[in-house]
Amino acid sequence: MIPVLVFDIETIPDVAGLRRLQDAPDTMSDAEVAEQAFAARREKTGGDFLPLHLHKVAAISCVFRDRDGFRVRSLGTLEDGEAALIQSFYRVIEKYSPQLVSWNGGGFDLPVLHYRGLINSVVAPRYWDMGEDDRDFKWNNYISRYHHRHLDLMDLLAMYQARANAPLDDLAKLCGFPGKLGMDGSKVWEAYQQGQLAEIRNYCETDVVNTYLVYCRFQLMRGGFSPAEYEQEVELVKTALAGESAAHWREYLAAFAA
Numbered sequence: 001m002i003p004v005l006v007f008d009i010e011t012i013p014d015v016a017g018l019r020r021l022q023d024a025p026d027t028m029s030d031a032e033v034a035e036q037a038f039a040a041r042r043e044k045t046g047g048d049f050l051p052l053h054l055h056k057v058a059a060i061s062c063v064f065r066d067r068d069g070f071r072v073r074s075l076g077t078l079e080d081g082e083a084a085l086i087q088s089f090y091r092v093i094e095k096y097s098p099q100l101v102s103w104n105g106g107g108f109d110l111p112v113l114h115y116r117g118l119i120n121s122v123v124a125p126r127y128w129d130m131g132e133d134d135r136d137f138k139w140n141n142y143i144s145r146y147h148h149r150h151l152d153l154m155d156l157l158a159m160y161q162a163r164a165n166a167p168l169d170d171l172a173k174l175c176g177f178p179g180k181l182g183m184d185g186s187k188v189w190e191a192y193q194q195g196q197l198a199e200i201r202n203y204c205e206t207d208v209v210n211t212y213l214v215y216c217r218f219q220l221m222r223g224g225f226s227p228a229e230y231e232q233e234v235e236l237v238k239t240a241l242a243g244e245s246a247a248h249w250r251e252y253l254a255a256f257a258a
Contacts, residue, residue: 005098006063006215007089008208009109010185010200011055012192013037017119018054031193052108053115057082058192060089061204063212064098070240072209074201083120086113090124093142097126099149100142103168103211106152153215172210175217178255181206181248202248209252213237 013034018024024033038048060075075088092098102109117124131138142150145160158164173179183191183203191200213234220230238256241249 001067003064003066003096003098004101004212004215005092005096006065006101006208006212007105007109008061008102008204008211009057009112010059010061010188010204011112012058012189013050014054014056017056021054034189052111053119055112055116057085057112057116058188058197059201059204060085061201061208062089062092063208064092065212066096066098070236072205072212072241074205078197078201082116083122086117086120086122089113090117090122090127093124094126099151101151101153101211101215103214104152104154104165105150106145106155110150151215153211153218157218168207168210168214172214175214177210177213178206178252179210181251181255202246206248206252209237209241 015030015033018033018037019028022033022036024036028036037050037054041048041050062073062075064071064073075092076085080088093100116122125133127142129137130141130143137149140147140149154165154168158166169180169184181203183199188200188203191197216225216230216233216237219225220227225233238253241253
């Protein structure tokens with residue numbers, strides 16, 4: 001069984017980088033520096049979504065499924081900086097060479113990790129291997145768009161057509177899964193400023209479980225799971241989450257049953 005690593009990231013504005021690029025005075029608060037960048041972005045594009053290289057990684061959450069079972073965790077600790085979080089992610093890839101699964105990972109998560117890894121001097125040779133070190137990676141690697149060592153479910157289901165993309169929250173709920181609970185990506189910066197990093201990590205964990213469950217439904221559709229295997233996998237997820245003590249998993253399971 002090839003290990004499966006489902007991942008999701010949450011980001012905040014790179015205030016230190018914005019200060020450097022905007023030559024912002026020291027008298028400006030972090031919130032003011034970020035708002036100045038949002039305002040400039042709204043004027044240019046009509047929205048306040050910053051360029052990907054200016055997204056600082058605040059949390060990385062993962063589902064890891066292998067022969068030993070199902071596990072969901074956020075990488076690192078509340079005290080770890082961005083470099084340590086990103087290096088932890090690539091360290092898992094270095095050790096296990098897993099099947100990566102994401103929702104819009106090709107359009108957002110991985111490019112952000114690329115840029116921020118570069119900025120933070122992160123080392124990730126296994127991830128970037130395209131056949132130079134392992135011949136198998138020439139034909140199936142994490143980088144090439146149509147290779148499936150990284151499976152971006154959103155991109156694949158939309159047939160690589162951006163106009164056909166569907167939101168994860170909608171699709172998860174339509175499949176009978178809980179979907180997002182209590183937060184979405186637009187609220188992360190506000191929550192971070194209020195010192196709610198633990199809550200951000202919890203939200204990211206529930207989102208990555210949603211992604212894994214949609215992946216399981218996809219495996220059923222493509223024949224990777226039989227109907228019985230699919231039902232067993234969903235029950236495995238529920239059982240594993242029931243064994244967790246954190247309150248957000250009780251809320252998640254309650255929404256599953258609703």
